[in-house]
Amino acid sequence: MNASNASHPEFQSRTVTVGGKRLAARVGGSGTPIVLFHSLLADSSSFDRILPALAATHQVVVLELPGFGQSEAVGGKLEDIADHIAGGIAAMGLPKPLLLGNGYGGFIALMTAIRHPQLAARLVLADCGACFSEPGRAAFRGMSANAREKGLGAIADVAMRRLFAPEFQQQNPDLVAARKERFLAVDPATFHGACEALATLDVRDKLAGVKTPALVLVGEQDEATPPPMSKELAAGLPDARLEILTGCAHVPQLQAPGQFMDAISGFIAG
Template structure:
């Protein structure tokens, strides 16, 4: 069931009953990247999967990642309706969730940050500059294969042609201005000085073969957070919940249950 939040600017799918669990999708994918895990999660949680600002039917924001995080904070607060809150972000969604937790420290009880970090290396920053420039000059079609390689290893792509066709089609439906603005934001992002402000428990996950946000970024992120644990998901790249749903669910299950019980 789809609902609108944050003054009707954020569209979200909601299913299940129980404590509120929000899933924030990555930049180069969409909320369908969680489809393989939502049925399982919605048996235990009220699972809310928004389209981030500028994606799908959610209204874009003007500004950088902080403005995106503030919009999502409005949506989370409204949708949670007083519930205990877990926010899981993958890739760009992880950066949004982290920025939201920094700017709104009491909004969530726990975070799961999958395949993100606090800052990119210079080569990582340049990759975003290049993607943004290519999109502006030639359109999303020009960066589609680069985007897919950042999400999935070549072997996975070769073994899953139908899935890859679906992912390419979804990517090409994205507003290029949203992609370009996000590339600019991520190229300049450095949240490392603010990590100490995140006092809640955090599970940091990363796919073993993630090329977009490599494991060293997750190690740095976990080391900078006051209360974090790190798990590496074997055999996966940037979207482990889509590549290996059972492994991903196993990786997050105990953390949610433990921290919920402690809360």
């Protein structure tokens, strides 16, 4: 395991090798470990605004999901990615961590809990679900097709609309510009693989087997994974509660970090 200074001085970069593939993370804080899984359209830096608060009470592991940043790709299947991350958590020596996923990362965190039911102590699943509607599936296929033909730049504005409501974009142009730059750095093969995986995902029949306590969150303005998806997810999990975040869209921890922390603090302390 390698360590060096990361973007937050109190965090250290770590890498482990699982099945010959590198998995990278930033680690900081102390206490019960909490592992963060980022969105497809927003990389691991989308958690930066909540890291100080999380690190005050937990050992925080900010993953770079396979195919992002310094983490090597392991293919597009969510099952393979979940197994790879479960191996990485074991290699990092993290006993009974909490898993917190946003968007695409929420789907992977859920898949990890499905396939490795004894791994996590608790789940925070923000802006995800168990299955997309047909229009939702079509949106992923359309984005992938357009990006294949014209490049990620051709869908950057669509991606930002899926992250943030129009009013928030108008009020925060610098933040949106920075997120767009991050999105354009995503590996195209990883993006296409994720779009295909999400367009075909349906784990509704596996939710009853997830006994891990879960907090399901969703921004009321989320267009990428609308609130009905989170409602269905929370209803299907045996031990889950749902909270809708007023005024937020797909990345509430980035848009409203204080509100997000207020929503999860009691649950992750339990």
